[in-house]
Amino acid sequence: MVTVDRAARRPPTARRRGIRPTRGYRVFQAINGVILTGVVVVTLYPFLNIVARSLSDEAYIIAGRVSLVPRGFDLTSYRLVMSDAMFWTNYRNTVMYTVLATVIALVLTTCYAYVLSKPQLKGRGALVGIAVFTMFFSGGLIPNYVLITSLGMKNTVWAVVVPNAISVFNLLVMKAFFESLPAELEEAAAVDGLHTYGILLRIVLPLSKAVIATMVLFYAVSFWNSWFTAFLYLDQQDMFPVTVYLRNLIAGATGAQSAGGVADADAVQAAATLQSVTIVLTTLPILAVYPFIQRYFVSGVMLGAVKG
């Protein structure tokens, strides 16, 4: 993408001088375009299909006639889902958990990554090792559960927002980014009398907007989508995030076998539209955040990647 932009902006004289794209390159671009368009279609279609289903009359869905355009426009399902108080309670929980967890994760990850980016730190290798170790090995489900329970965090917000606060992948990306900042800047700041925290807060962080935005996005999306921690550590339905609500709704609509063949007397199954509506309502906010952060996105990860 970047290359194409530059080619377009290049003055005409430069073109004439024969930096003109070769035939092979143009063929490559064409193929590239076709493949990427294919990818866009493949990823976009299911989403648009869900949106169309959520707005359609059920008869058309059952008849298999809804693809991209809603048929028999119908908002009853939206009204139905939105009138369920538990949906909104859980929705509010998700927003709260996501915001809180992202803040905690960002603070902890930034601190850890910044420290690790300093070559003069003693035991730096060990500290990196500890982090990387957790990428490959984990205590397992039951020990984690026992840990959280004995720390008294079960059935509290902390069980959801603390355990996954540091993602090692994000940590390494951030560390690489900090390493790529010129050390001279920090030295200059130190000469001008800033102490360590001052350097981090006034010099490094303002220069790291790109990577921070990227991390916010990564963390927020993963916390928004996560359901497993909440499912493990919470026992009260008014504490569940909306993802657990959604998962139960979808699971309730599939398979009689899980009920052992003998289902409950009135296991009326959630209609296809109801599922779609809930999916749309759940993904919409996080989709809305994407465009605003995306412009930082590429540079954030790229800077990390090149250096790292």
Next chain:
Amino acid sequence: MFQQTWRRAAAAVVGLLTLTLVACSEEEPNKDLSGNRAGAMADYGVGDQFTATEPVSFSMLYNNHTFYPLKEDWLLWSEITKRTNVKLEPVVVPASDYEQKRSLLIGAGDAPMIIPKTYPAQASPFVSSGAVLPVSDYLDLMPHFTEKIEKWRMQPEIDTLRQSDGKFYVLPGMHEKPWHEYSLAVRADVLDQLGLPVPKTWDDVYTMLKAMRARYPDTYPFSDRWGKPTPGGALLNFLGASYGTLAGWNYQHATWVPGEKKFVYTGASEQYKQMLQFLNKLVAEKLMDPESFTQSDDAARQKLANGRSFVISANAQTLVNELRPDLAKTQPNARLVKIPLPVGPAGEINPASRLESGVMISSKARESKNFVAMMQFIDWLYYSDAGQEFAKWGVEGTTYTKDAAGRRAPTPDVTIVGLNPRGSKHLQKDFGFANGVFAYGGKLDLVQSFFPPEELEFQKVMNGRTPIAVAPPYPLTDEEREQASLWETPLKDHVTQNSLKFILGQRPLTEWDAYVGELKAKNSEQYLDMVNKAYGRFQKSNG
């Protein structure tokens, strides 16, 4: 905190060691309940209403259903407390992942006292950990439960629950009569058009499909659902039963042969082969959609709704809630009926089991001073006629009425499964009754009290048939179970894979002997030896 956990873990290890040692010396369980009788009724017998003598509370795992999510102001909770002086403290788990959370809580030693909605086979993995109570040791506390076993002659079924120590660990749900739900749903209007009667046997089904295909050559008359995750799960289950074998959802490696008093390997048995032959015939003659065994339910429903198929597996619920509404929207003149289970070589049988999911008790509950009260409470709520009626229908006069003949009906403003469709309050959603956690099984008239007339008709036919013989138990020891599960997975994969190949004609049935040889190479015979040995052992010590 950590230290405590460590200490607890150490204590657990020591405890386990002692247990093993003690187990070697054939120890009798501690039967002294004098310290556990707080709140219990001194003489509680059949027909008594259980009421704790002091207020007690029990924690319980709660399977939260999508359709009627838990509400704290349900009449169910307040009425339980009013009648029994018991307050239940539910630990809410979404139904979607109930089993996983249950394993986790039991594994972590954090399980609530009462663990309902557990299918008999699901209890086995927890036995060796000692985290679950061997309830069979405490049946004397449960008069209604033992009375039902006797009155309904449930002993053979109960015996299937026993583990290698001769005890059982789950209090099962029990039906007075087997309740078979699944069969074929057939487009009756197409039958009329072709001048055919409702098929009685699987051969009639074949004739019917053939006629349908002749009339509509562009369709596969039979396109089935419930193919995921077990290919052909429902169909193989009830078709297999008609052939006297265990297949689909109910696939079990060992089939009991009453005549020879031993088990044979299911996937290599003659009955299993005949069943495959029948399906192979349907697919080969294009009477059955080859996608039937693997397609999604939605795909199968769409084909039926669009008139591209006329026959599908169904139960009463899917018939009323899914298939008919689908058809009503696309083909208003269609009439879909669930036919009595077609009869096969096994004769006129009713394949349903009389056992259902039931209740496990956490071992920790045994130490509670209210243990006896809890067992009495469970006995009343789950096994007494009054408790079962209460759990299903609620409070007489408030949620339902009963006429002189004993027929129940919801009160005018209460609705449930198509009864009183205009009622403003829902028996499950607004009152918490007919809740899958509490209400299942029981006397025939109670089980059938929600059934619409056509399902009653279906059940009448099914109940006129002979219940299938219950296979004797063959409880495996811990080591055997471990070995068995190592053998079972590859065996089952091979059977499933080749069943599909035989049905779809990708492998000719002439290769049957080669296939049986492959199963032997995967230890099917050693497996059977083990099962037959375990059976003999159990007969010797308990027979």
